[in-house]
Amino acid sequence: MKYLRYATLCFSMVCNFRRSGEYGQKQNQVKSFQTEDGDIIDCVDFYQQPAFDHPLLKNHIIQMKPSSIPSDLNANPSEPDQLFQNWHKCGQCPEATIPIRRQQGNHRPRDLYHFKQRRARLNHSLDSAGDDLSEHEYATAYLGGNFHGAHATINVWQPTVSNNGEVSIGQIWVVAGPDDKVNTMEAGWRVDYDQKSKLFVYWTSDGYQSTGCHNLECPGFVQTNKKVALGSPIGGVSSYNSKQTNIGITIYKNNGNWWLKVNDQPVGYWPSSLFTYLANSATELTWGGEIYNSKIGGVHTKTQMGSGHFPSEGYGKASYFRNLQYVDLNDIFRDVEAGELGTDATKPSCYNINLQSDTSGGSGTNFYFGGPGYSDKCPK
Template identity: 30%
Template structure:
């Protein structure tokens, strides 16, 4: 097996851990709810005291002293919060009107989280799960990383009909061993009860995992960029393109998340067994899942990567925070592309510029008349 093959196998084995993870959730105690907010999109959020959110009630966080964090001073050598200069607009999220000192948490989920973990994305090495989950990605070779940035194009693929689990999304993942954090978007009618695209975050630590704010793992600060919230507008083929810009930075010992200019919150390192110091692999990927026997849904825009600008989904402005603690564009020799089902999906050839790395990805999916080999 060559070096590239070894890297890809290592990558798959790292993600194989996800299949032994049972997603957890924790209902919000009614006694902690300060206010309930219903949005025009029929989403329900509850406002809870900042210190009453699940992560700050975790036993390991009882003596946590972080308060509402000041604006983060990010490492230099990167674009500003408004992003690079190409002609693309940022998505919008509705501000939830919660009282001062409280944070919003989405509670109007349609179904159980047990059918899908946000980054349960790689089939097992023996192929038993290959029909269910697929990805098209760019992944770094192992090194020490202290953060990332990326602009992710946002789409709302038509998933068609089919039994759950059935979803399509795009995510970035920082990981080290059995610990990882992820952020991106997904369309998942079973979880959200609609066909809209939602902002999602997740974490995994050994045998535990969680999506959004349903359990301890992420400390929410923003009242606008809220995990689970519907985001819009979305990109259209041959039409206007919309993105959201993501940064995850190791700061004051924790993994801090910003979306555009908004400080969302942070994953406390105390809750991530293998990521107290650094991550060792970063991946950017389109992901889909379908129930056994069901056709796989479209990924990204539904168009193949070679359709390119205004048609295919993409990741752009991709940089990592390296050992020098500065943002740097990954060298092409330090990344690999991984596509689990080339018949259905693809990743275009990555390119680099002063803004960072960029690549297109996606595909229309596969029907039962096109059996997966």
């Protein structure tokens, strides 16, 4: 099949064969089609998805849907079957399958290492991929304690990513464990050098060393939803001083597993058996933005965070997180109080955060974040 990167005509085919997957296994590929974005979506038999190749899931009891949703979720209302990704224009996956976005060539998303509170120790250190950890920049809000989950309404943008290998994200981190063995579950949107805002998930159970991956690139995350393609572009992103697009991201524990909901859609879960420190509860929640600055030519990157505008510009111009909530150990959603949060902006002249509380306007505890990167204020 000839590859048309920006095809306007969706190309569909039925593939009644098994192909070598991207995950070192054979996948039962029921159907495939190409999208307007140039992606190829494979509809894969639910039981042949990568998760079940993980040795810790050999005798895993599958949870097809959460048994309940913690009470008092303060999410923006959305249609029960709201479809927020463009690939639906070109096809649907049959029952008993899940959509998997096929990787093109050798491209893999860059791993981002969540060391925002450990900068002093790591300013001149290298991570396992050889990156200077001081080049990971953040504008985040964080909360410590013991938790069974987190929620936020996230404003989705398509910031410019200037250099190949750089990235800009807006996400939630659910974290437990010491620095070198940290466990995390992460979800939100990210933009790579292809300049597309994509839904993603990530996890690690050993401090980003040898476990975990993005989306379904390795065994781990169990997807149950046939309407959401992890790693696929989000349609209708926000525009400056115009239409604003939000997605609700919720991670919460149910029957021992950690579920992901996007808007009203349960997408799937991370089995607790994947983790050590997150097997029971999280000890830190973080909301916000992150970029990787490769400092090409010795100057700060022009890669934008959020909308590419500073928090001070406010609604319609700056990116935001709204209705920050946590799930307590009784599985009840609680509103985060602004006074409970710490904030962290690694380079406020490049990317910043502005925390606020709206007790009457429906935004709850919220913040604007982001910035343009390289500028007169941010030369290096």
